[in-house]
Amino acid sequence: QSSTATNTPSEGLPAIRKIAGKSSGPRVEGKVAIITGVNSNLGIGRATAHQFAENGAKAIYICDFDSTNLESHKREIISLYPNVDVRVRQFDAADENAVKAVVDDASKTYGRLDVFFANAGIVGAMSPFTAIGKDEFMKVMETNVASVFLAAKYAAPAMMKTSAEKKSPSGSIIGTASVAGLRSNAGTTPYSASKAAVISLAQTTAYQLAGTGIRMNAICPGLIETGMTAPTFETARFRGTEKKIGQLNPLKRGGNADEIARVALFLASDEASYVNGQAWAVDGGLSAGHPFVP
Numbered sequence: 686q687s688s689t690a691t692n693t694p695s696e697g698l699p700a701i702r703k704i705a706g707k708s709s710g711p712r713v714e715g716k717v718a719i720i721t722g723v724n725s726n727l728g729i730g731r732a733t734a735h736q737f738a739e740n741g742a743k744a745i746y747i748c749d750f751d752s753t754n755l756e757s758h759k760r761e762i763i764s765l766y767p768n769v770d771v772r773v774r775q776f777d778a779a780d781e782n783a784v785k786a787v788v789d790d791a792s793k794t795y796g797r798l799d800v801f802f803a804n805a806g807i808v809g810a811m812s813p814f815t816a817i818g819k820d821e822f823m824k825v826m827e828t829n830v831a832s833v834f835l836a837a838k839y840a841a842p843a844m845m846k847t848s849a850e851k852k853s854p855s856g857s858i859i860g861t862a863s864v865a866g867l868r869s870n871a872g873t874t875p876y877s878a879s880k881a882a883v884i885s886l887a888q889t890t891a892y893q894l895a896g897t898g899i900r901m902n903a904i905c906p907g908l909i910e911t912g913m914t915a916p917t918f919e920t921a922r923f924r925g926t927e928k929k930i931g932q933l934n935p936l937k938r939g940g941n942a943d944e945i946a947r948v949a950l951f952l953a954s955d956e957a958s959y960v961n962g963q964a965w966a967v968d969g970g971l972s973a974g975h976p977f978v979p
């Protein structure tokens with residue numbers, strides 16, 4: 686499916702590239718959601734905030750440690766979807782007190798928390814593993830793994846508490862992992878290890894939450910054009926080697942943030958009521974095979 690820009694950008698923000706058409710499936714009607722890693726203009730977090738708003742969310746906390754664009758993202762979402770309440774929070778996703786505070790705020794303000802999308806992440810050191818210092822390794826682990834652990838640690842009890850008042854208890858915790866956590870990704874040792882840990886967190890947490898109605902899953906994006914990977918795409922365009930990016934992919938292209946956001950929307954929705962403890966590869970088929978070298 687080809688990508689098209691369908692939203693009207695405001696305040697100089699780049700348009701989110703959306704797959705054709707309005708999503709007609711899962712809704713998150715009346716749900717209260719927290720999303721981390723939303724500041725990036727091209728990122729998965731911002732695209733997901735738009736999907737949640739477009740599909741009925743009552744309130745969305747848009748969070749990031751970099752707040753440069755958060756207020757303009759908030760204004761844009763409200764102008765497109767006036768019924769949604771958007772709250773901006775600036776904090777490090779691996780800061781335990783801050784994660785607890787945003788969860789407490791949602792429970793207190795809305796009396797419910799339905800979705801925590803722990804999406805913030807960094808690539809970190811890409812040197813050969815023998816050249817990577819322990820501090821660099823731990824920084825990636827803290828940002829990519831501890832953040833997801835903390836999201837689950839504080840969101841689950843809050844979801845349980847607010848679920849007690851609902852007819853059928855529910856809640857969805859989603860961590861952004863990566864296909865790099867499913868298969869080795871040469872050159873990004875700490876990153877790959879951290880994303881494998883996110884998948885493991887989703888699996889173990891799903892089991893520990895047995896009987897609560899709260900689900901936890903991981904999304905494993907392939908190569909997606911976002912702030913994180915923009916330099917790769919830009920360099921390829923500059924060199925005229927863009928086709929090479931998709932060469933090993935069955936769909937012959939990289940993905941865009943909205944294609945991940947739509948899967949986050951599904952996992953957040955009640956449509957995914959029996960989807961639990963899974964790692965969802967959203968990668969155009971990249972991880973389904975291995976390169977054939979004739």
Ligand code: NAD
Binds near residue numbers: 726728778804913
């Ligand atoms: P992005 O760089 O566009 O967005 C990441 C956002 O996370 C940024 O806004 C950044 O400020 C924020 N962030 C980083 N560290 C943070 C912290 N400690 N606290 C709070 N916010 C923090 O990249 P993206 O591709 O949208 O990344 C989103 C997630 O997707 C990440 O977890 C990333 O590892 C994962 N992912 C991306 C790809 C890809 O190809 N882009 C592939 C697989 C997985």
